[in-house]
Amino acid sequence: MKKQTIDTRPAGPKPWNDPRVRSLFFQAIAIAFVFWGGWVLVDNTLSNMESRGISTGFGFLNETAGFGIIMNLVPYDATMSYGRTFWVGLTNTLLVSAMGVVAATILGFIIGVARLSSNWLVAKMALVYIEVIRNIPLLLQIFFWYFAVLSNLPSPRQSVDVGGALFLNNRGLYLPEPLTQEGFGIVWGGILLAIAAVVGIRIWAKKRQLATGQIFPTFKVGVAILVVVPLVSYLVAGSPIEWDIPALKGFNFGGGITIIPELAALWIALSLYTASFIAEIVRSGILSVSKGQTEASKALGLPNGLTLRLVVIPQAMRVIIPPLTSQYLNLVKNSSLATAIGYPDLVAVFMGTTLNQTGQAVEVVAITMAVYLTISLLISLFMNIYNRAVAIKER
Amino acid sequence: MGNSMTDQTLTSETQTPPKDQSDKKPGIIRVEGMHKWYGDFHVLKDLNLTVDQGERIVICGPSGSGKSTFIRCINRLEEHQQGKIIVDDVELTDDVRQIDTVRREVGMVFQHFNLFPHLTVLENCCLSPIWVRKTPRKEAEASAMEYLERVKIPDQANKFPGQLSGGQQQRVAIARALCMKPKIMLFDEPTSALDPEMIKEVLDVMIELAGSGMTMMCVTHEMGFAKTVADRVIFMDGGEIVEQAPPHEFFTNPQEARTQKFLQQILAH
Numbered sequence: 001m002k003k004q005t006i007d008t009r010p011a012g013p014k015p016w017n018d019p020r021v022r023s024l025f026f027q028a029i030a031i032a033f034v035f036w037g038g039w040v041l042v043d044n045t046l047s048n049m050e051s052r053g054i055s056t057g058f059g060f061l062n063e064t065a066g067f068g069i070i071m072n073l074v075p076y077d078a079t080m081s082y083g084r085t086f087w088v089g090l091t092n093t094l095l096v097s098a099m100g101v102v103a104a105t106i107l108g109f110i111i112g113v114a115r116l117s118s119n120w121l122v123a124k125m126a127l128v129y130i131e132v133i134r135n136i137p138l139l140l141q142i143f144f145w146y147f148a149v150l151s152n153l154p155s156p157r158q159s160v161d162v163g164g165a166l167f168l169n170n171r172g173l174y175l176p177e178p179l180t181q182e183g184f185g186i187v188w189g190g191i192l193l194a195i196a197a198v199v200g201i202r203i204w205a206k207k208r209q210l211a212t213g214q215i216f217p218t219f220k221v222g223v224a225i226l227v228v229v230p231l232v233s234y235l236v237a238g239s240p241i242e243w244d245i246p247a248l249k250g251f252n253f254g255g256g257i258t259i260i261p262e263l264a265a266l267w268i269a270l271s272l273y274t275a276s277f278i279a280e281i282v283r284s285g286i287l288s289v290s291k292g293q294t295e296a297s298k299a300l301g302l303p304n305g306l307t308l309r310l311v312v313i314p315q316a317m318r319v320i321i322p323p324l325t326s327q328y329l330n331l332v333k334n335s336s337l338a339t340a341i342g343y344p345d346l347v348a349v350f351m352g353t354t355l356n357q358t359g360q361a362v363e364v365v366a367i368t369m370a371v372y373l374t375i376s377l378l379i380s381l382f383m384n385i386y387n388r389a390v391a392i393k394e395r
Numbered sequence: 396m397g398n399s400m401t402d403q404t405l406t407s408e409t410q411t412p413p414k415d416q417s418d419k420k421p422g423i424i425r426v427e428g429m430h431k432w433y434g435d436f437h438v439l440k441d442l443n444l445t446v447d448q449g450e451r452i453v454i455c456g457p458s459g460s461g462k463s464t465f466i467r468c469i470n471r472l473e474e475h476q477q478g479k480i481i482v483d484d485v486e487l488t489d490d491v492r493q494i495d496t497v498r499r500e501v502g503m504v505f506q507h508f509n510l511f512p513h514l515t516v517l518e519n520c521c522l523s524p525i526w527v528r529k530t531p532r533k534e535a536e537a538s539a540m541e542y543l544e545r546v547k548i549p550d551q552a553n554k555f556p557g558q559l560s561g562g563q564q565q566r567v568a569i570a571r572a573l574c575m576k577p578k579i580m581l582f583d584e585p586t587s588a589l590d591p592e593m594i595k596e597v598l599d600v601m602i603e604l605a606g607s608g609m610t611m612m613c614v615t616h617e618m619g620f621a622k623t624v625a626d627r628v629i630f631m632d633g634g635e636i637v638e639q640a641p642p643h644e645f646f647t648n649p650q651e652a653r654t655q656k657f658l659q660q661i662l663a664h
């Protein structure tokens with residue numbers, strides 16, 4: 001038998017078997033495809049627009065819009081520019097999204113905890129809510145609230161009247177609007193004073209806890225101060241608020257603040273729908289904290305409330321936050337279903353009417369997409385910062 | 396108090412380690428005719444036991460005999476359905492305040508440590524003294540450091556539990572329980588989840604604790620530990636207390652057939 005010399009170096013793989021070469025190759029192909037696709041799109045669009053005689057550029061933003069919008073948070077009328085319609089649409093989108101995020105979070109946490117309740121009825125009701133709501137398409141739910149519930153409210157003349165100040169009918173919910181009068185500066189002063197006092201008490205309470213171990217009821221006292229001080233300064237200043245109370249004028253109400261049914265329907269549907277997902281996230285977050293943690297906490301004599309607050313929730317949050325972020329993103333994106341019932345959000349106003357009137361498809365779509373992307377990235381950023389703050393340090 | 400009388404006679408027979416009986420309270424734990432069911436399953440059957448202050452009890456028995464369930468009833472991590480459990484003169488009922496009172500005086504160490512992973516070792520130790528005992532933080536931290544020194548890991552105080560070995564974690568868990576200055580310590584198989592080389596470091600801490608006069612109830616299979624520190628060994632099987640005796644008697648002259656069989660099995664290894 002012939003003795004072979006053994007090469008101790010591992011034999012290098014053939015280039016097409018080398019994982020590094022392979023991955024480079026596939027990445028190159030992928031990039032080539034993306035560029036080619038992008039070029040085809042741009043080239044195609046430009047030549048189409050040229051053949052139809054559409055000008056490009058953002059000059060249209062300064063032209064007069066000439067159409068009305070049923071709800072505006074920034075001042076608007078039909079003589080204003082297309083640029084202004086963008087801000088109206090954007091603020092409307094932000095409003096319904098912010099309202100939706102707050103309501104969905106509160107409702108979702110309550111239902112998520114209820115789902116784990118030891119009370120059979122409460123737990124089953126939460127389960128039914130979750131299963132029903134999250135399995136019906138959102139668009140259907142928006143239609144339900146808009147057409148089946150809110151449209152069937154009485155007409156303005158037969159409005160539901162709460163104390164002569166609050167009116168509900170099929171045109172919306174009418175609330176009195178506070179108009180600040182001369183002397184309201186004193187009330188602002190009172191509010192600032194109250195906030196400063198609460199911050200001061202917090203610092204003092206923490207110091208005292210470090211020194212003497214006594215725990216001060218900061219929350220209760222803080223709430224009391226925040227209520228009492230502004231109230232007293234309000235009375236001292238001679239009640240410097242006048243209420244603009246809505247009143248029936250002709251066929252409809254005028255004055256006060258109006259919540260239009262489009263906003264209400266969209267907000268209710270978005271909140272209820274997203275809450276059902278958040279509830280499941282909260283439930284699984286709490287369940288992810290092992291039973292041993294609760295037992296150890298109880299064995300140390302911590303009562304149930306403190307166990308939840310100091311042991312369970314801090315650990316559950318780190319499981320809850322990433323999927324919660326994506327639910328917030330979903331809610332913002334889902335708010336574009338506003339178009340279906342005519343709530344004037346960014347998509348309805350800007351990508352709808354403005355785009356139809358100007359024909360500036362590329363610019364309008366690009367701006368709108370950039371806005372949604374920015375909102376989403378901002379939400380992700382804030383949630384990541386928060387998540388980093390509550391993350392568990394290990395090794 | 397017939398029960399407690401027999402216990403007194405049993406304990407007085409033990410020699411190791413000697414302890415001062417003068418101001419010790421008899422019957423700091425009293426279990427009377429206690430039953431527990433899981434649904435239809437009768438886990439604990441008519442348990443009677445009196446433990447005096449400073450006594451060290453070791454509970455052993457085959458798997459599933461109800462040892463964990465029993466010891467967890469003492470601080471009401473499990474509730475019993477019949478009979479009485481009285482700890483330091485407070486009866487365990489549905490009353491939440493009484494339960495919290497008992498839990499403040501009873502420390503517990505678990506098989507799987509159950510340290511809080513989001514808090515440092517020091518914060519783990521201070522949490523309950525600060526929030527439940529309302530100890531000033533500075534004081535709580537100083538006393539926590541003392542206990543961490545006693546379990547020989549003061550240098551790990553600012554690490555997180557995930558950064559420690561199993562043996563170190565269990566010693567932190569013991570220190571955490573001691574920080575509440577409990578009158579009674581319960582241990583549920585504190586060394587069963589540990590590698591052999593870490594068992595000794597935890598047992599050493601427990602032996603030291605036993606020497607300091609702490610009232611201890613300990614579920615364990617460490618028969619060496621039982622022989623060194625126990626005043627009484629309790630053998631459970633099928634949810635009943637089958638036999639109880641001082642360790643030398645228990646190991647050399649078991650009375651019941653089930654105890655003999657169990658001892659043969661575990662001592663064979």
Ligand SMILES: Nc1ncnc2c1ncn2[C@@H]1O[C@H](COP(=O)(O)OP(=O)(O)OP(=O)(O)O)[C@@H](O)[C@H]1O
Nearest residue numbers: 433436438456457458459460461462463464465584
């Ligand atoms: N939550 C529960 N629901 C129903 N049965 C249970 C529950 N917990 C324990 N059991 C049963 O009760 C019996 C006693 O359990 P326990 O954990 O007290 O035994 P153990 O003596 O500690 O055993 P081991 O040595 O394995 O830890 C077992 O048969 C077990 O299956």
Ligand SMILES: [Mg+2]
Nearest residue numbers: 462463464584
């Ligand atoms: Mg057990």
